[in-house]
Amino acid sequence: LMNTDIITVRPDITIDTVLRYLRRHEEMPDTTDNIFVVTRKDRYIGLLPITRMLVSDPNIEVRDIMDTEVEAIEADLDDSEVANLFERHDWVSAPVINKQGRILGRITIDDVVDVIREDADHSLMRMAGLDEDEDTFAPVFKTSRRRAVWLGINLLTALLASFMIGLFQDTIEQVVALAILMPIVASMGGIAGSQALTLVIRGQALGHVERSNIAYLLNREVIVGAINGTLWALVVASIASWWFADMTIGFIIAIAMIINLVIAAISGTSLPVILKAIHIDPALAGGVILTTITDVVGFCAFLGLATLFYA
């Protein structure tokens, strides 16, 4: 992200000297809004904004108008965190230093904009199993191959769900209404879980989600899941009871939905944190794992409870 085309000056020279020094250049690097003030040993001290220099008395010294408030970026800082700093402070360029405080170069907003766009695009595209630099108009064969892999991974999820349903084959044969209603339990869990998942993945990208607040967030999401689970469970229970003229099936689907929405909230919130800790991209893997959980839990809770009640 860094480039090395910087202009540096010492703090003890006059603005007039700086202006004469600049005039010796053929041209200045693109996106230069600051000149960097350094010691004799190239240690970063502060910024000299060009615009401030233009409105100052040429006879005063650099140290009188330089800005020492702006901290330099350490060279090993993560690209996304650099982008967050630029966004927060409305920077156009910022100095980069090594551990010893020596200036190495600068980062400019035009490159940071690319990082911001990629970061945000990354989550969106990865959640659909697409590469973030997937071309909208890439050739058919290349596109097919990439997507085939993603469909294959999702097929494993679907097969696992089918296998779970298969375990309750006898119960379904007995009460066919279960086959009709079971997709509702799984799909509501999937929707609720993906809301929590998306929120946490975006919170991670913006740097809002940390180890310190994950407990609060988990707690909040579980309460939200329980409230909405209960609310819609009652609605679905009423519809199911009326549809199949059977109070038991209404009761079973209500309990199964509440269980699945709470599990969905826990999974959706904790999965991105766990995946990030083990260096797996939450946007890529989070959705598949979440769907597997909400499908398996949804089908098992619903069909399992039904087996208990109708056996």
Next chain:
Amino acid sequence: LMNTDIITVRPDITIDTVLRYLRRHEEMPDTTDNIFVVTRKDRYIGLLPITRMLVSDPNIEVRDIMDTEVEAIEADLDDSEVANLFERHDWVSAPVINKQGRILGRITIDDVVDVIREDADHSLMRMAGLDEDEDTFAPVFKTSRRRAVWLGINLLTALLASFMIGLFQDTIEQVVALAILMPIVASMGGIAGSQALTLVIRGQALGHVERSNIAYLLNREVIVGAINGTLWALVVASIASWWFADMTIGFIIAIAMIINLVIAAISGTSLPVILKAIHIDPALAGGVILTTITDVVGFCAFLGLATLFYA
């Protein structure tokens, strides 16, 4: 997006005059990298980059070093298009003009960065039914209410799917394997469709998808859907035939999957374009409508074919 704190000069004055004029200011507006060159009637002519002024002979005129290549932004241009221009040209600031070419103000990169972040965030959040300024740490009640609405909308989708399954109740009672396998057809369609949907929504945000190339894109996605549909249909057909020791069910699920993946490709590609044309946010409504289509088509194709073959 525009602000009006601009500094303008005439083309026929010397750089030295400009420098003396600037020195009369207390300070210059934040993020000033260009001074705007205008006629006596405030018509925009070109840019005078501050850095270029600093390396020039003070005795030459503004017209000799000004940049007339950079076109000004028209005041009514869409925010996202402004952002695309800034990204393409690595601008830090750009002039804004009215229809008559008169300068009105300028747009600066710090505000454009917010637009870029919001644009990208918007698609990600809306696809999960979240508000793009949804706070990761908003209070429980506020969050629950918003998400309850989204779950309710998705419940209608799930109920419609259940209703379709209910139409084939007799067939399921006869062949319980159908209940076990049917989620595979629906879920593979959903995954394939959401890949096309995400790609087109992002293409719209980047300004890549237009009326002129939608036919090409639709054609490509249908081919990709047919290739991957056939590929995974064969795999699923083999598994299903072996699992239930029944070639017929393998044949039925293969045909249903190919139908659903092609329909998913058509829907995923055309929905964002149709929704945008009728001024509905594709990121918000696209996923729900797509899931409805892939669920209904998936269940109906699979159970409908089964009814024909097993009746």
